[in-house]
Amino acid sequence: MLDTENTPLVSVRDLKMHFPIHAGLLRRRVGEVKAVDGVSFDVIEGETLGLVGESGCGKSTCGRAVLRLYDITSGEITIDGDEIGDTSQAALRTKRPAMQMVFQDPQASLNPRMTVEAIIKEPLDEHTKLSELEKREKVGELMDAVGLNRQFAKRYPQAFSGGQRQRIGIARALALNPKFIVCDEPIAALDVSIQAQVVNLLEDLQEQFGLTYLFISHDLSMVRHIATRVAVMYLGKIVELAPREALYAEPLHPYTKALLSAVPDPDPSLAKASNRIVLQGDVPSPANPPKGCNFCTRCPSVMDICKTTEPTYFEVQPGRFTACHLYENNNDTAE
Amino acid sequence: MPDGALPVLDVQNLKTVFQTRSGEVHAVNDVSFSLRPGELLGVVGESGSGKSVTMMSLLGLLPTPPADVRGGTVMFDDKDLLNVNAKTLRDVRGGKIGFVFQDPMTSLNPVYNVGMQIMEPLRKHMGMNKKQAAARAQELLELVGIPDAKRRLADYPHQFSGGMRQRVMIAIALACDPQVLIADEPTTALDVTIQAQILELMKDLRAKLGMAVIWITHDLGVIAGIADRVMVMYGGQVVEHAPVDVLFSDPQHPYTRALLKTIPTITGERAARLTVIEGQPPIMKDAPASCAFRDRCDVAFNRCAVENPPRYDLGAGHDAACFYDARTGEPRDA
Numbered sequence: 268m269l270d271t272e273n274t275p276l277v278s279v280r281d282l283k284m285h286f287p288i289h290a291g292l293l294r295r296r297v298g299e300v301k302a303v304d305g306v307s308f309d310v311i312e313g314e315t316l317g318l319v320g321e322s323g324c325g326k327s328t329c330g331r332a333v334l335r336l337y338d339i340t341s342g343e344i345t346i347d348g349d350e351i352g353d354t355s356q357a358a359l360r361t362k363r364p365a366m367q368m369v370f371q372d373p374q375a376s377l378n379p380r381m382t383v384e385a386i387i388k389e390p391l392d393e394h395t396k397l398s399e400l401e402k403r404e405k406v407g408e409l410m411d412a413v414g415l416n417r418q419f420a421k422r423y424p425q426a427f428s429g430g431q432r433q434r435i436g437i438a439r440a441l442a443l444n445p446k447f448i449v450c451d452e453p454i455a456a457l458d459v460s461i462q463a464q465v466v467n468l469l470e471d472l473q474e475q476f477g478l479t480y481l482f483i484s485h486d487l488s489m490v491r492h493i494a495t496r497v498a499v500m501y502l503g504k505i506v507e508l509a510p511r512e513a514l515y516a517e518p519l520h521p522y523t524k525a526l527l528s529a530v531p532d533p534d535p536s537l538a539k540a541s542n543r544i545v546l547q548g549d550v551p552s553p554a555n556p557p558k559g560c561n562f563c564t565r566c567p568s569v570m571d572i573c574k575t576t577e578p579t580y581f582e583v584q585p586g587r588f589t590a591c592h593l594y595e596n597n598n599d600t601a602e
Numbered sequence: 603m604p605d606g607a608l609p610v611l612d613v614q615n616l617k618t619v620f621q622t623r624s625g626e627v628h629a630v631n632d633v634s635f636s637l638r639p640g641e642l643l644g645v646v647g648e649s650g651s652g653k654s655v656t657m658m659s660l661l662g663l664l665p666t667p668p669a670d671v672r673g674g675t676v677m678f679d680d681k682d683l684l685n686v687n688a689k690t691l692r693d694v695r696g697g698k699i700g701f702v703f704q705d706p707m708t709s710l711n712p713v714y715n716v717g718m719q720i721m722e723p724l725r726k727h728m729g730m731n732k733k734q735a736a737a738r739a740q741e742l743l744e745l746v747g748i749p750d751a752k753r754r755l756a757d758y759p760h761q762f763s764g765g766m767r768q769r770v771m772i773a774i775a776l777a778c779d780p781q782v783l784i785a786d787e788p789t790t791a792l793d794v795t796i797q798a799q800i801l802e803l804m805k806d807l808r809a810k811l812g813m814a815v816i817w818i819t820h821d822l823g824v825i826a827g828i829a830d831r832v833m834v835m836y837g838g839q840v841v842e843h844a845p846v847d848v849l850f851s852d853p854q855h856p857y858t859r860a861l862l863k864t865i866p867t868i869t870g871e872r873a874a875r876l877t878v879i880e881g882q883p884p885i886m887k888d889a890p891a892s893c894a895f896r897d898r899c900d901v902a903f904n905r906c907a908v909e910n911p912p913r914y915d916l917g918a919g920h921d922a923a924c925f926y927d928a929r930t931g932e933p934r935d936a
Contacts, residue, residue, distance in 0.1 A: 459861065467876055488868045526795060534867075
């Protein structure tokens with residue numbers, strides 16, 4: 268890894284999450300959706316790892332699988348020294364306080380029949396032995412921390428705007444002093460003028476509480492702002508992982524290049540001049556990925572080998588990983 | 603508009619109010635704009651800014667009640683669309699004015715194949731027979747870049763991907779050679795690489811067909827690449843209106859300036875911290891008697907609280923509804 272002195276807080280190796288497809292009268296298992304298919308990465312303590320990709324690439328599934336919200340198909344997940352890849356859900360409960368999640372849709376992830384106080388207090392009820400008074404005080408502190416007025420503690424989620432609801436979700440995630448938070452598209456449902464408020468809040472909290480984030484998003488400009496390093500996913504695999512500046516300045520994988528080129532730039536002179544790489548076609552189904560490289564059906568620089576052999580994911584430069592045949596010749600001529 | 607040809611669509615002082623259980627909501631307040639032949643007008647705003655309701659109002663697409671279009675004129679084809687009978691309006695909609703909605707899954711009918719859905723306006727508005735309509739439908743699918751068009755006509759919406767469905771929607775909207783195409787967040791539900799495909803397609807189609815387009819979006823990046831002129835909406839009003847390069851290089855309304863600062867980019871300087879527009883967009887319970895943006899504005903002064911700023915003409919097709927003159931740093935004359 269690039270930061271050799273920094274130890275990874277989260278370490279994921281060859282994570283696979285396959286969902287079975289059942290069909291026919293007897294609901295036989297006829298195949299599987301390989302939502303996450305062999306993903307490896309580290310999240311260094313205190314950093315924000317951005318995980319980007321288009322819908323259906325498996326980024327959300329990956330985030331949920333890392334927190335073991337699913338029983339994973341295979342792979343190793345180490346969080347803060349504990350291997351949790353095959354821990355039972357019952358045994359995981361004691362480890363849950365250290366790892367939390369902020370969900371995309373604050374409307375759907377807050378119970379409309381619970382008050383804000385009850386929502387933020389629930390993890391405390393579940394995992395701590397604090398007295399009722401102490402819990403209330405803690406809820407008050409959390410509401411202060413995320414910029415919600417304490418006086419609104421007895422209100423219900425529908426009384427709040429989208430941005431404020433997302434703050435409630437963040438306060439709940441912070442309640443148990445976690446080390447690691449998976450933020451799954453936390454700003455996708457918000458208006459542009461509100462997105463900046465929530466992103467700044469997440470950055471402030473990271474500094475204040477020493478948090479480590481896995482920030483899942485499809486918004487490449489926002490990830491450039493918030494992430495320390497960025498991983499790009501396509502069809503269940505990481506195609507490239509690199510420090511932020513390097514990735515945006517000089518993307519290596521053809522998919523990363525196309526993805527960055529497709530982001531519309533809010534500057535008319537650039538937008539009209541730029542030579543966009545427009546990818547043809549759609550993302551193939553993860554139930555039936557192409558042979559060889561997953562990207563070979565749309566890749567502008569496809570070669571013969573790409574249609575037969577899957578590229579390996581390797582460190583092409585210090586701290587930069589990619590899975591592409593274009594870069595394999597440099598250090599591997601055994602082909 | 604002083605320069606250029608006569609507008610194809612001219613909207614003046616449009617007002618739309620919704621009756622809700624907790625009182626009225628003034629969704630569109632005195633919106634005026636015009637659309638010249640062949641141009642692309644971008645409409646930018648956040649949710650609730652009134653951009654979609656404006657377009658729905660002028661085509662009579664809102665259910666009444668709760669909506670109530672209280673005033674204004676919408677001149678199209680020498681007729682005021684707010685004052686014509688239902689049949690004339692039906693002829694205009696889907697005929698001379700085409701509409702593309704945000705979500706192609708919910709706006710296509712799942713139980714008819716796409717061929718029938720493209721042929722419907724052709725037979726209703728153009729009086730084509732089945733054979734002519736089928737041939738034209740195939741042409742349209744080819745025009746929007748759907749491969750194997752003839753066979754795909756028999757397919758149902760669920761057999762198309764999101765981007766392909768949006769192409770079908772565009773084909774339907776273009777079926778009767780519209781003079782005006784209104785596209786309401788047509789790429790918002792799509793991934794960036796698919797969005798890039800649709801934006802390219804739109805550029806091609808405009809070059810080929812020359813229709814005027816109104817493109818509604820919240821994404822300033824999309825607008826920068828595609829629009830000729832831009833109208834920024836806030837609180838149901840037009841707060842700034844300018845040619846696209848002027849809007850980005852010399853924004854005059856505090857809201858536009860803040861909006862441009864708050865969005866991060868993938869090129870350019872990376873700010874250590876994002877600029878924030880504090881507060882929330884307003885819900886317009888009453889017709890505006892003061893500036894709707896003043897609570898979030900960094901240059902607001904006492905006049906902003908007692909009077910709603912009109913759109914000041916700044917020359918060269920640029921106007922902004924603000925009492926503060928950003929060029930001089932002084933309030934404008936009373």
